Amino acid sequence: MNFELTKTQQLFKQMIREFAEKEVKPLAAEVDEQERFPIETVQKMAKLGIFGIPIPKQYGGAGGDHIMYTIAVEELSRVCATTGVIVSAHTSLCCAPILENGTEEQKMKYLPKLASGEWIGAFGLTEPNAGTDASAQQTTAVLDGDEYVLNGSKIFITNAGYADVYVVATMTDKSQGNKGITTFIVEKGTPGFSIGKKEQKMGIRGSATCELIFENCRIPKENLLGKIGGGFKVAMKTLDGGRIGIASQALGIAQGAMDETVKYTKERKQFGKSIAQFQNTAFQMAELETKVQASRLLVRQAAWKEGLGLPFSADAAMAKLFAAQTAMEVTTKAVQFHGGYGYTREYPVERMMRDAKITEIYEGTSEVQRMVISAKLFK
Amino acid sequence: MNIVVCIKQVPDTTEVKINPVTGTLIRDGVPSIINPDDKGGLEVALELKDKYGAHVTVITMGLPQADAVLREAFAMGVDKAILLTDRKLGGADTLATSNALAGALKAMDFDLVITGRQAIDGDTAQVGPQIAEHLGLPQVSYVMGLDVKGEGKYIVKKETEEGYQTLEVEGKCVLTTLASAFKPRYMTVAGIVDAFDKEIEVWGADKIQVEESKIGKAGSPTSVFKSFTKELKPAGEKFEVDPEQAVELIVAKLKEKHII
Numbered sequence: 001m002n003f004e005l006t007k008t009q010q011l012f013k014q015m016i017r018e019f020a021e022k023e024v025k026p027l028a029a030e031v032d033e034q035e036r037f038p039i040e041t042v043q044k045m046a047k048l049g050i051f052g053i054p055i056p057k058q059y060g061g062a063g064g065d066h067i068m069y070t071i072a073v074e075e076l077s078r079v080c081a082t083t084g085v086i087v088s089a090h091t092s093l094c095c096a097p098i099l100e101n102g103t104e105e106q107k108m109k110y111l112p113k114l115a116s117g118e119w120i121g122a123f124g125l126t127e128p129n130a131g132t133d134a135s136a137q138q139t140t141a142v143l144d145g146d147e148y149v150l151n152g153s154k155i156f157i158t159n160a161g162y163a164d165v166y167v168v169a170t171m172t173d174k175s176q177g178n179k180g181i182t183t184f185i186v187e188k189g190t191p192g193f194s195i196g197k198k199e200q201k202m203g204i205r206g207s208a209t210c211e212l213i214f215e216n217c218r219i220p221k222e223n224l225l226g227k228i229g230g231g232f233k234v235a236m237k238t239l240d241g242g243r244i245g246i247a248s249q250a251l252g253i254a255q256g257a258m259d260e261t262v263k264y265t266k267e268r269k270q271f272g273k274s275i276a277q278f279q280n281t282a283f284q285m286a287e288l289e290t291k292v293q294a295s296r297l298l299v300r301q302a303a304w305k306e307g308l309g310l311p312f313s314a315d316a317a318m319a320k321l322f323a324a325q326t327a328m329e330v331t332t333k334a335v336q337f338h339g340g341y342g343y344t345r346e347y348p349v350e351r352m353m354r355d356a357k358i359t360e361i362y363e364g365t366s367e368v369q370r371m372v373i374s375a376k377l378f379k
Numbered sequence: 380m381n382i383v384v385c386i387k388q389v390p391d392t393t394e395v396k397i398n399p400v401t402g403t404l405i406r407d408g409v410p411s412i413i414n415p416d417d418k419g420g421l422e423v424a425l426e427l428k429d430k431y432g433a434h435v436t437v438i439t440m441g442l443p444q445a446d447a448v449l450r451e452a453f454a455m456g457v458d459k460a461i462l463l464t465d466r467k468l469g470g471a472d473t474l475a476t477s478n479a480l481a482g483a484l485k486a487m488d489f490d491l492v493i494t495g496r497q498a499i500d501g502d503t504a505q506v507g508p509q510i511a512e513h514l515g516l517p518q519v520s521y522v523m524g525l526d527v528k529g530e531g532k533y534i535v536k537k538e539t540e541e542g543y544q545t546l547e548v549e550g551k552c553v554l555t556t557l558a559s560a561f562k563p564r565y566m567t568v569a570g571i572v573d574a575f576d577k578e579i580e581v582w583g584a585d586k587i588q589v590e591e592s593k594i595g596k597a598g599s600p601t602s603v604f605k606s607f608t609k610e611l612k613p614a615g616e617k618f619e620v621d622p623e624q625a626v627e628l629i630v631a632k633l634k635e636k637h638i639i
Contacts, residue, residue, distance in 0.1 A: 015454070050568060062569040
């Protein structure tokens with residue numbers, strides 16, 4: 001049993017913290033305000049290899065571990081949750097399913113460019129009528145000669161428009177229910193594939209969230225990812241990994257709000273002393289700090305299990321459930337501790353509170369996490 | 380082209396607190412970093428590697444745990460790292476340090492030696508120039524820019540109090556670099572993953588062929604008599620405006636703080 005980061009992980013944390021502070025933090029308010037995808041940050045991250053952290057070296061990645069990946073998403077999200085989710089969706093929702101389910105040809109074709117950040121990845125599962133009930137897929141894929149023809153649409157897709165590679169779930173045999181779902185790799189620019197409406201969101205406003213539209217979109221049958229009818233499994237396993245990414249994002253948001261609040265409450269004076277000296281502040285902050293640290297342990301435990309190839313589905317669900325709740329609680333209280341200033345955009349906690357909310361919703365709502373955890377409990 | 384960069388592990392002084400009673404640094408829990416001027420020098424060397432394929436060696440003298448800065452240098456892209464460590468080298472002032480480093484450099488094949496201007500824990504700016512003197516090499520200190528003009532020729536931009544000078548240097552030389560002039564690259568993820576698999580050469584005092592009277596405590600004519608802390612005043616806010624605007628600004632600030 002060892003709770004210490006390895007020397008490699010510590011050195012990585014030092015780098016990503018410095019990068020986040022110097023390159024990401026200065027843009028966070030602007031990216032939020034202008035609802036602008038931070039393309040310049042994406043290019044800088046690509047150069048350092050941040051888009052290929054856990055991808056093996058043979059596929060052009062850095063060959064790092066899952067803990068390093070969670071540290072990256074946490075540290076980026078600590079200063080800018082938008083930047084954190086760009087890396088998380090790319091790594092967990094696109095690279096991971098290709099690495100796990102792809103053929104050798106698919107891995108050699110897609111992973112090196114995804115790992116280098118030359119290509120950005122995305123994942124399309126959610127539809128207007130298939131949210132938490134992901135099995136109700138209406139997008140169809142029909143084999144026609146050597147090609148599959150895709151029709152339908154996906155909504156709320158992170159990185160849409162900026163991504164070059166999309167892992168997309170479709171229904172290939174409705175009569176089979178869950179077992180009729182199949183995943184494919186769709187490349188940007190494929191005729192019949194277009195990007196629809198861009199959502200205007202409460203938080204993570206710099207992240208691109210759009211609709212994907214497929215109108216007789218023909219893709220080569222080699223782009224089948226996994227087995228015919230195996231798509232539900234691919235999607236669920238992908239989301240298990242994705243939840244560790246989002247839990248890391250929530251953890252980062254919470255830590256960012258803690259750091260801001262510690263600084264502010266030490267400086268802000270009322271009734272002749274700093275507000276950190278009031279027991280009301282100190283005790284609440286102690287509670288929050290405990291929850292943040294507990295979230296971090298859950299996140300790292302889930303990532304550690306994933307890295308070892310152990311079952312981690314419930315662990316990922318617990319990490320995400322708890323970290324997301326903690327992010328919401330910490331940011332809400334952070335705004336309260338900042339008083340009137342906290343409600344303004346002069347301080348980052350206002351943005352952090354808006355950013356935190358999505359972590360209770362996407363990649364499985366908190367309710368879905370409770371379903372996953374309780375299903376394991378009562379099986 | 381073989382470049383040797385001398386770096387030092389220093390406490391991150393932005394996070395260092397001083398014990399008000401004893402006047403000494405409280406080092407507990409303070410992270411150690413590559414001295415910023417030295418990191419600027421590393422960047423200069425790595426740019427020459429990018430442009431001209433230079434081979435970059437990094438050397439540090441210190442305790443065994445100073446290997447941390449060498450791992451970081453590996454993750455930034457250096458080719459070789461040497462840790463000069465020995466009890467006999469302990470307690471060294473700048474003269475003994477430069478004697479030891481010059482001794483190490485004599486055992487190496489190099490075209491260019493780069494050091495930082497000064498270290499943030501001592502601020503002497505002596506070690507780099509002293510190394511040049513021991514080796515009998517020309518030196519340029521306060522370097523803010525460097526390019527290669529031809530075989531063994533460099534164009535060096537040097538900061539002066541009034542502005543800068545552009546100098547041409549030929550042959551082996553020693554440069555001391557300024558942190559403010561260079562933006563050191565970040566470590567890469569792959570570089571970090573590989574950094575701990577690379578071998579650090581560990582050199583002891585026997586390797587450097589310098590008389591024992593010239594290294595370590597024995598070779599150090601300087602010793603610290605007393606350290607004390609200057610009383611701190613808050614920095615205040617600075618504005619650079621015309622006198623006419625200044626009046627308005629001051630009045631507005633006083634009103635904002637409800638002083639008038």
